[in-house]
Amino acid sequence: MSQTIVVKIGTSSLTQSATGHLALSTLATLVETLTGLQNQGYRVVLVSSGAVGVGRDRLGLTERPRTIALKQAVAAVGQGRLMRVYDDLFSTLKQPIAQVLLTRGDLVQRNGYVNVYNTFQQLLKLGVIPIVNENDTVAVDELKFGDNDTLSALVASLVEADWLFLLTDVDRLYSADPRENPNAQPISLVTNMEQLEEFQVKTGDSRSGWGTGGMITKIEAARIATGSGVRTVITEGKFPQNLERILQGEAIGTQFEPQNRPVNARKHWIANVLVPMGKIYLDAGAVRAISQGGKSLLAAGITEVEGGFNLQDSVQICNLDGQEIARGLVNYSQGELQKIKGLHSDKIPEILGYEGADTVIHRDNLVVSSQLSIT
Numbered sequence: 001m002s003q004t005i006v007v008k009i010g011t012s013s014l015t016q017s018a019t020g021h022l023a024l025s026t027l028a029t030l031v032e033t034l035t036g037l038q039n040q041g042y043r044v045v046l047v048s049s050g051a052v053g054v055g056r057d058r059l060g061l062t063e064r065p066r067t068i069a070l071k072q073a074v075a076a077v078g079q080g081r082l083m084r085v086y087d088d089l090f091s092t093l094k095q096p097i098a099q100v101l102l103t104r105g106d107l108v109q110r111n112g113y114v115n116v117y118n119t120f121q122q123l124l125k126l127g128v129i130p131i132v133n134e135n136d137t138v139a140v141d142e143l144k145f146g147d148n149d150t151l152s153a154l155v156a157s158l159v160e161a162d163w164l165f166l167l168t169d170v171d172r173l174y175s176a177d178p179r180e181n182p183n184a185q186p187i188s189l190v191t192n193m194e195q196l197e198e199f200q201v202k203t204g205d206s207r208s209g210w211g212t213g214g215m216i217t218k219i220e221a222a223r224i225a226t227g228s229g230v231r232t233v234i235t236e237g238k239f240p241q242n243l244e245r246i247l248q249g250e251a252i253g254t255q256f257e258p259q260n261r262p263v264n265a266r267k268h269w270i271a272n273v274l275v276p277m278g279k280i281y282l283d284a285g286a287v288r289a290i291s292q293g294g295k296s297l298l299a300a301g302i303t304e305v306e307g308g309f310n311l312q313d314s315v316q317i318c319n320l321d322g323q324e325i326a327r328g329l330v331n332y333s334q335g336e337l338q339k340i341k342g343l344h345s346d347k348i349p350e351i352l353g354y355e356g357a358d359t360v361i362h363r364d365n366l367v368v369s370s371q372l373s374i375t
Protein backbone atom coordinates (compact mmCIF):
# COMPACT_ATOMS: atom_id res chain seq x y z
CA MET A 1 0.00 0.00 0.00
CA SER A 2 1.31 3.47 -0.85
CA GLN A 3 2.50 5.78 1.90
CA THR A 4 0.37 8.70 3.09
CA ILE A 5 1.97 12.03 3.90
CA VAL A 6 0.44 15.08 5.53
CA VAL A 7 2.21 18.41 4.98
CA LYS A 8 1.35 21.44 7.10
CA ILE A 9 2.55 24.85 5.98
CA GLY A 10 2.33 27.86 8.29
CA THR A 11 1.60 31.50 7.54
CA SER A 12 5.26 32.35 8.19
CA SER A 13 6.29 30.22 5.19
CA LEU A 14 3.40 31.15 2.90
CA THR A 15 3.88 34.90 3.16
CA GLN A 16 6.82 37.25 2.75
CA SER A 17 7.75 38.67 6.12
CA ALA A 18 8.60 42.12 4.73
CA THR A 19 5.42 42.75 2.72
CA GLY A 20 2.89 40.19 3.97
CA HIS A 21 2.21 39.22 0.32
CA LEU A 22 2.14 35.57 -0.71
CA ALA A 23 5.56 33.94 -1.07
CA LEU A 24 4.88 32.84 -4.65
CA SER A 25 8.10 30.94 -5.29
CA THR A 26 7.68 28.91 -2.09
CA LEU A 27 4.09 28.14 -3.01
CA ALA A 28 5.04 27.12 -6.55
CA THR A 29 7.82 24.83 -5.30
CA LEU A 30 5.48 23.32 -2.72
CA VAL A 31 2.89 22.63 -5.43
CA GLU A 32 5.53 21.08 -7.73
CA THR A 33 6.90 18.93 -4.91
CA LEU A 34 3.50 17.67 -3.73
CA THR A 35 2.37 16.93 -7.29
CA GLY A 36 5.65 15.07 -7.90
CA LEU A 37 5.11 12.97 -4.77
CA GLN A 38 1.52 12.27 -5.76
CA ASN A 39 2.74 11.13 -9.20
CA GLN A 40 5.25 8.81 -7.50
CA GLY A 41 2.34 7.09 -5.73
CA TYR A 42 2.25 8.87 -2.36
CA ARG A 43 -1.17 9.84 -1.01
CA VAL A 44 -0.83 13.51 -0.13
CA VAL A 45 -2.80 15.83 2.19
CA LEU A 46 -1.90 19.52 2.55
CA VAL A 47 -2.90 21.43 5.68
CA SER A 48 -2.50 25.08 4.77
CA SER A 49 -2.73 28.09 7.06
CA GLY A 50 -2.87 31.54 5.53
CA ALA A 51 -6.57 32.46 5.43
CA VAL A 52 -6.11 35.27 7.94
CA GLY A 53 -2.73 36.37 6.53
CA VAL A 54 -3.94 36.45 2.92
CA GLY A 55 -7.24 38.13 3.87
CA ARG A 56 -5.38 40.76 5.84
CA ASP A 57 -3.13 41.46 2.87
CA ARG A 58 -6.09 41.56 0.47
CA LEU A 59 -7.89 44.10 2.66
CA GLY A 60 -4.75 46.14 3.26
CA LEU A 61 -4.88 45.77 7.07
CA THR A 62 -1.55 46.49 8.67
CA GLU A 63 -2.26 44.85 12.01
CA ARG A 64 -3.19 41.35 13.10
CA PRO A 65 -7.01 41.33 13.56
CA ARG A 66 -7.83 41.36 17.28
CA THR A 67 -11.58 40.85 17.57
CA ILE A 68 -13.05 37.45 16.77
CA ALA A 69 -15.58 38.88 14.31
CA LEU A 70 -12.87 40.73 12.38
CA LYS A 71 -10.60 37.69 12.33
CA GLN A 72 -13.46 35.51 11.06
CA ALA A 73 -14.35 38.07 8.39
CA VAL A 74 -10.72 38.41 7.30
CA ALA A 75 -10.35 34.62 7.13
CA ALA A 76 -13.46 34.45 4.92
CA VAL A 77 -11.79 36.85 2.48
CA GLY A 78 -8.44 35.09 2.60
CA GLN A 79 -9.55 31.46 2.35
CA GLY A 80 -11.19 31.93 -1.05
CA ARG A 81 -8.22 33.88 -2.35
CA LEU A 82 -5.77 31.26 -1.06
CA MET A 83 -7.67 28.40 -2.69
CA ARG A 84 -7.81 30.32 -5.95
CA VAL A 85 -4.00 30.54 -5.97
CA TYR A 86 -3.61 26.85 -5.07
CA ASP A 87 -6.08 25.80 -7.73
CA ASP A 88 -4.31 27.85 -10.40
CA LEU A 89 -0.93 26.36 -9.49
CA PHE A 90 -2.06 22.74 -9.06
CA SER A 91 -4.25 22.92 -12.18
CA THR A 92 -1.23 23.99 -14.22
CA LEU A 93 0.22 20.58 -13.32
CA LYS A 94 -3.12 18.80 -13.89
CA GLN A 95 -3.37 17.92 -10.21
CA PRO A 96 -6.94 18.01 -8.81
CA ILE A 97 -7.37 19.46 -5.32
CA ALA A 98 -10.22 19.77 -2.82
CA GLN A 99 -10.97 22.21 -0.04
CA VAL A 100 -11.69 20.61 3.35
CA LEU A 101 -12.60 23.06 6.12
CA LEU A 102 -12.93 21.53 9.58
CA THR A 103 -13.75 22.54 13.13
CA ARG A 104 -13.22 20.35 16.16
CA GLY A 105 -17.03 20.11 16.35
CA ASP A 106 -17.01 18.10 13.11
CA LEU A 107 -14.85 15.47 14.78
CA VAL A 108 -16.22 15.28 18.32
CA GLN A 109 -19.25 13.19 17.39
CA ARG A 110 -17.97 9.72 16.67
CA ASN A 111 -20.13 9.50 13.51
CA GLY A 112 -18.80 12.90 12.34
CA TYR A 113 -15.26 11.61 12.77
CA VAL A 114 -16.01 8.49 10.76
CA ASN A 115 -17.72 10.60 8.11
CA VAL A 116 -14.67 12.87 7.69
CA TYR A 117 -12.48 9.74 7.58
CA ASN A 118 -14.57 8.35 4.71
CA THR A 119 -14.41 11.63 2.80
CA PHE A 120 -10.60 11.71 3.05
CA GLN A 121 -10.37 8.08 1.94
CA GLN A 122 -12.55 8.82 -1.08
CA LEU A 123 -10.56 11.92 -2.05
CA LEU A 124 -7.25 10.09 -1.76
CA LYS A 125 -8.61 7.18 -3.78
CA LEU A 126 -9.56 9.67 -6.50
CA GLY A 127 -5.97 10.94 -6.57
CA VAL A 128 -7.02 14.34 -5.22
CA ILE A 129 -4.83 16.39 -2.86
CA PRO A 130 -7.16 17.65 -0.09
CA ILE A 131 -6.20 21.10 1.18
CA VAL A 132 -7.32 21.41 4.79
CA ASN A 133 -7.73 24.43 7.04
CA GLU A 134 -9.69 25.22 10.15
CA ASN A 135 -13.08 26.66 9.22
CA ASP A 136 -12.10 29.95 10.88
CA THR A 137 -15.20 31.80 9.74
CA VAL A 138 -17.59 29.65 11.76
CA ALA A 139 -15.40 28.11 14.47
CA VAL A 140 -16.42 29.08 18.01
CA ASP A 141 -13.93 29.10 20.84
CA GLU A 142 -14.96 25.88 22.55
CA LEU A 143 -14.81 23.90 19.34
CA LYS A 144 -11.66 25.29 17.79
CA PHE A 145 -8.47 23.44 17.06
CA GLY A 146 -6.98 26.90 17.58
CA ASP A 147 -3.90 26.25 15.50
CA ASN A 148 -3.16 24.25 12.40
CA ASP A 149 -0.30 22.31 13.99
CA THR A 150 -2.81 20.48 16.20
CA LEU A 151 -5.25 20.19 13.30
CA SER A 152 -2.58 18.64 11.06
CA ALA A 153 -1.64 16.09 13.74
CA LEU A 154 -5.28 15.05 14.14
CA VAL A 155 -5.68 14.83 10.36
CA ALA A 156 -2.49 12.75 10.13
CA SER A 157 -3.86 10.45 12.79
CA LEU A 158 -7.28 10.31 11.09
CA VAL A 159 -5.90 9.35 7.67
CA GLU A 160 -3.38 6.97 9.32
CA ALA A 161 -0.51 8.84 7.72
CA ASP A 162 3.05 7.55 7.64
CA TRP A 163 4.56 11.05 7.76
CA LEU A 164 3.60 14.49 9.06
CA PHE A 165 5.74 17.42 7.88
CA LEU A 166 5.44 20.71 9.75
CA LEU A 167 6.86 23.41 7.49
CA THR A 168 7.81 26.59 9.28
CA ASP A 169 10.29 29.48 9.22
CA VAL A 170 13.04 27.80 11.24
CA ASP A 171 15.07 24.88 9.89
CA ARG A 172 14.40 22.67 12.94
CA LEU A 173 13.65 22.55 16.63
CA TYR A 174 16.31 24.07 18.92
CA SER A 175 16.91 23.76 22.64
CA ALA A 176 15.60 27.36 22.88
CA ASP A 177 14.08 29.91 20.52
CA PRO A 178 16.97 30.68 18.10
CA ARG A 179 15.57 34.18 17.53
CA GLU A 180 16.24 35.02 21.15
CA ASN A 181 19.08 32.71 22.09
CA PRO A 182 22.09 32.52 19.76
CA ASN A 183 23.47 29.56 21.73
CA ALA A 184 20.38 27.43 21.14
CA GLN A 185 21.39 23.90 20.15
CA PRO A 186 19.82 22.23 17.10
CA ILE A 187 17.97 18.96 17.68
CA SER A 188 17.95 16.41 14.85
CA LEU A 189 16.27 13.36 16.29
CA VAL A 190 13.71 12.84 19.04
CA THR A 191 13.10 9.16 19.72
CA ASN A 192 10.49 9.76 22.41
CA MET A 193 8.86 12.87 23.80
CA GLU A 194 10.46 12.53 27.26
CA GLN A 195 13.76 13.35 25.56
CA LEU A 196 12.60 16.94 25.13
CA GLU A 197 12.95 17.31 28.89
CA GLU A 198 16.48 15.87 28.74
CA PHE A 199 17.34 18.35 25.97
CA GLN A 200 15.72 21.03 28.15
CA VAL A 201 13.84 22.44 25.20
CA LYS A 202 12.35 25.87 25.82
CA THR A 203 9.86 27.43 23.47
CA GLY A 204 8.73 30.62 25.20
CA ASP A 205 5.73 32.04 23.42
CA SER A 206 7.65 33.56 20.56
CA ARG A 207 6.37 33.13 17.05
CA SER A 208 6.90 34.82 13.71
CA GLY A 209 4.90 37.95 12.78
CA TRP A 210 1.70 36.26 11.59
CA GLY A 211 2.06 32.72 12.94
CA THR A 212 -0.43 31.43 15.49
CA GLY A 213 0.96 28.70 17.65
CA GLY A 214 4.75 29.11 17.76
CA MET A 215 6.95 26.09 18.46
CA ILE A 216 4.96 24.80 21.41
CA THR A 217 2.02 23.76 19.24
CA LYS A 218 4.41 22.00 16.84
CA ILE A 219 5.80 19.94 19.71
CA GLU A 220 2.27 19.19 20.84
CA ALA A 221 1.41 18.16 17.28
CA ALA A 222 4.46 15.89 17.19
CA ARG A 223 3.30 14.30 20.44
CA ILE A 224 -0.20 13.58 19.11
CA ALA A 225 1.05 12.38 15.72
CA THR A 226 3.90 10.16 16.97
CA GLY A 227 1.48 8.76 19.56
CA SER A 228 -0.65 7.65 16.59
CA GLY A 229 2.30 6.06 14.82
CA VAL A 230 3.06 8.98 12.48
CA ARG A 231 6.72 9.97 11.91
CA THR A 232 6.84 13.75 12.32
CA VAL A 233 9.34 16.24 10.91
CA ILE A 234 9.77 19.95 11.66
CA THR A 235 11.56 21.55 8.74
CA GLU A 236 11.94 24.80 6.85
CA GLY A 237 9.07 25.84 4.58
CA LYS A 238 11.35 27.84 2.30
CA PHE A 239 12.64 24.61 0.78
CA PRO A 240 9.66 22.33 0.10
CA GLN A 241 11.83 20.24 -2.23
CA ASN A 242 13.56 18.92 0.92
CA LEU A 243 10.50 16.73 1.51
CA GLU A 244 11.71 14.35 -1.22
CA ARG A 245 15.18 14.18 0.32
CA ILE A 246 13.74 13.49 3.78
CA LEU A 247 11.53 10.74 2.38
CA GLN A 248 14.69 9.24 0.84
CA GLY A 249 16.30 9.09 4.25
CA GLU A 250 18.28 12.32 4.61
CA ALA A 251 18.44 13.70 8.15
CA ILE A 252 17.03 17.18 7.50
CA GLY A 253 15.10 19.17 10.13
CA THR A 254 14.02 17.60 13.41
CA GLN A 255 12.59 14.12 13.10
CA PHE A 256 10.33 12.62 15.79
CA GLU A 257 10.19 8.86 15.69
CA PRO A 258 6.72 7.28 15.69
CA GLN A 259 5.49 5.25 18.63
CA ASN A 260 3.44 2.13 18.00
CA ARG A 261 0.21 2.91 16.22
CA PRO A 262 -2.57 2.56 18.82
CA VAL A 263 -4.69 -0.49 18.20
CA ASN A 264 -7.76 1.29 19.41
CA ALA A 265 -8.81 4.21 17.21
CA ARG A 266 -11.76 5.01 19.48
CA LYS A 267 -9.46 5.56 22.46
CA HIS A 268 -7.24 7.81 20.41
CA TRP A 269 -10.32 9.83 19.49
CA ILE A 270 -11.31 10.13 23.17
CA ALA A 271 -7.80 11.19 24.21
CA ASN A 272 -7.01 13.65 21.45
CA VAL A 273 -10.10 14.90 19.67
CA LEU A 274 -12.70 15.42 22.37
CA VAL A 275 -12.58 18.55 24.50
CA PRO A 276 -12.88 17.63 28.22
CA MET A 277 -15.87 19.35 29.85
CA GLY A 278 -14.98 18.72 33.49
CA LYS A 279 -12.86 16.93 36.05
CA ILE A 280 -13.41 13.98 38.35
CA TYR A 281 -11.06 13.47 41.33
CA LEU A 282 -10.41 9.96 42.67
CA ASP A 283 -9.13 8.44 45.89
CA ALA A 284 -5.92 6.42 45.84
CA GLY A 285 -7.66 3.05 45.54
CA ALA A 286 -9.63 4.12 42.48
CA VAL A 287 -6.48 5.61 40.89
CA ARG A 288 -4.77 2.22 41.28
CA ALA A 289 -7.77 0.28 39.95
CA ILE A 290 -7.84 2.42 36.83
CA SER A 291 -4.15 3.00 36.17
CA GLN A 292 -2.90 -0.48 36.97
CA GLY A 293 -5.94 -2.71 37.12
CA GLY A 294 -7.60 -1.81 33.82
CA LYS A 295 -10.91 -1.44 35.67
CA SER A 296 -13.96 0.73 34.89
CA LEU A 297 -14.55 3.78 37.09
CA LEU A 298 -17.19 3.31 39.79
CA ALA A 299 -18.91 6.04 41.84
CA ALA A 300 -17.36 4.73 45.08
CA GLY A 301 -13.86 6.00 44.22
CA ILE A 302 -14.93 9.55 43.31
CA THR A 303 -14.09 12.26 45.83
CA GLU A 304 -14.87 15.46 43.91
CA VAL A 305 -16.50 16.58 40.65
CA GLU A 306 -15.93 19.82 38.75
CA GLY A 307 -17.42 21.43 35.62
CA GLY A 308 -20.82 21.33 33.96
CA PHE A 309 -20.60 18.13 31.95
CA ASN A 310 -23.43 15.99 30.60
CA LEU A 311 -23.91 12.32 29.87
CA GLN A 312 -21.36 11.06 27.29
CA ASP A 313 -19.13 14.14 27.62
CA SER A 314 -15.40 13.69 27.91
CA VAL A 315 -13.89 14.41 31.36
CA GLN A 316 -10.41 14.47 32.84
CA ILE A 317 -9.80 12.03 35.66
CA CYS A 318 -7.36 13.27 38.27
CA ASN A 319 -5.67 11.96 41.40
CA LEU A 320 -5.89 13.89 44.65
CA ASP A 321 -2.90 16.04 43.61
CA GLY A 322 -4.90 17.22 40.60
CA GLN A 323 -2.69 15.36 38.14
CA GLU A 324 -4.55 13.94 35.14
CA ILE A 325 -4.28 10.15 35.10
CA ALA A 326 -6.96 9.28 32.54
CA ARG A 327 -9.71 10.61 30.34
CA GLY A 328 -13.06 9.11 29.44
CA LEU A 329 -16.73 9.39 28.49
CA VAL A 330 -19.08 9.67 31.46
CA ASN A 331 -22.36 7.79 31.93
CA TYR A 332 -23.67 10.45 34.33
CA SER A 333 -23.99 14.24 34.29
CA GLN A 334 -22.11 16.43 36.75
CA GLY A 335 -25.32 16.97 38.78
CA GLU A 336 -25.94 13.24 39.08
CA LEU A 337 -22.34 12.53 40.05
CA GLN A 338 -22.48 15.14 42.81
CA LYS A 339 -25.24 13.04 44.37
CA ILE A 340 -23.68 9.60 43.96
CA LYS A 341 -19.95 10.28 44.40
CA GLY A 342 -18.35 8.03 47.03
CA LEU A 343 -21.34 5.66 47.06
CA HIS A 344 -21.52 1.97 46.29
CA SER A 345 -23.19 1.30 42.89
CA ASP A 346 -26.07 -0.54 44.62
CA LYS A 347 -27.18 2.76 46.17
CA ILE A 348 -27.49 4.63 42.87
CA PRO A 349 -31.15 3.71 42.01
CA GLU A 350 -32.27 4.73 45.50
CA ILE A 351 -30.52 8.11 45.41
CA LEU A 352 -31.30 9.06 41.81
CA GLY A 353 -34.72 7.42 41.66
CA TYR A 354 -33.89 5.48 38.52
CA GLU A 355 -31.66 2.62 37.40
CA GLY A 356 -28.42 4.18 36.16
CA ALA A 357 -25.37 2.59 34.56
CA ASP A 358 -23.22 0.38 36.84
CA THR A 359 -20.10 2.25 35.89
CA VAL A 360 -19.43 5.98 35.85
CA ILE A 361 -16.97 5.41 32.99
CA HIS A 362 -16.79 2.03 31.33
CA ARG A 363 -13.25 0.83 30.67
CA ASP A 364 -13.93 0.74 26.88
CA ASN A 365 -14.44 4.50 27.11
CA LEU A 366 -11.49 5.14 29.41
CA VAL A 367 -7.97 6.07 28.30
CA VAL A 368 -5.25 5.98 30.93
CA SER A 369 -2.24 8.22 30.44
CA SER A 370 0.18 5.32 30.14
CA GLN A 371 -1.92 3.82 27.33
CA LEU A 372 -1.91 6.86 25.11
CA SER A 373 -0.50 10.34 25.12
CA ILE A 374 -3.13 12.66 26.51
CA THR A 375 -3.16 16.29 25.45
Ligand SMILES: Nc1ncnc2c1ncn2[C@@H]1O[C@H](COP(=O)(O)OP(=O)(O)O)[C@@H](O)[C@H]1O
Pocket residue numbers: 009010011012013167168169170172173174175176177178179201202203204206207208209210211212213214215216
Ligand atom coordinates in the same frame (compact mmCIF):
# COMPACT_ATOMS: atom_id res chain seq x y z
N1 LIG B 1 12.83 25.91 20.73
C1 LIG B 1 12.55 26.51 19.55
N2 LIG B 1 13.13 26.05 18.40
C2 LIG B 1 12.83 26.63 17.20
N3 LIG B 1 11.98 27.68 17.05
C3 LIG B 1 11.36 28.18 18.15
C4 LIG B 1 11.63 27.61 19.44
N4 LIG B 1 10.87 28.28 20.35
C5 LIG B 1 10.18 29.22 19.67
N5 LIG B 1 10.46 29.18 18.33
C6 LIG B 1 9.84 30.09 17.33
O1 LIG B 1 8.75 29.44 16.65
C7 LIG B 1 8.55 30.11 15.42
C8 LIG B 1 7.68 29.28 14.46
O2 LIG B 1 6.34 29.27 14.88
P1 LIG B 1 5.18 30.08 14.09
O3 LIG B 1 5.56 31.50 13.93
O4 LIG B 1 3.88 29.79 14.76
O5 LIG B 1 5.27 29.41 12.66
P2 LIG B 1 4.19 28.89 11.62
O6 LIG B 1 3.53 30.08 11.01
O7 LIG B 1 5.06 28.14 10.66
O8 LIG B 1 3.23 27.98 12.35
C9 LIG B 1 9.96 30.36 14.93
O9 LIG B 1 10.04 31.47 14.12
C10 LIG B 1 10.79 30.51 16.23
O10 LIG B 1 11.14 31.86 16.47
Ligand SMILES: N[C@@H](CCC(=O)OP(=O)(O)O)C(=O)O
Pocket residue numbers: 009010011012048049050051052053075133134136146147148149210211212213214
Ligand atom coordinates in the same frame (compact mmCIF):
# COMPACT_ATOMS: atom_id res chain seq x y z
N1 LIG C 1 -6.49 28.84 10.29
C1 LIG C 1 -5.58 29.99 10.35
C2 LIG C 1 -4.17 29.58 10.70
C3 LIG C 1 -3.95 29.09 12.08
C4 LIG C 1 -2.47 28.73 12.33
O1 LIG C 1 -2.15 27.78 13.03
O2 LIG C 1 -1.54 29.49 11.72
P1 LIG C 1 0.05 29.14 11.62
O3 LIG C 1 0.68 29.24 12.97
O4 LIG C 1 0.58 30.13 10.66
O5 LIG C 1 0.14 27.74 11.06
C5 LIG C 1 -5.47 30.67 8.98
O6 LIG C 1 -5.69 30.01 7.96
O7 LIG C 1 -5.12 31.84 8.95
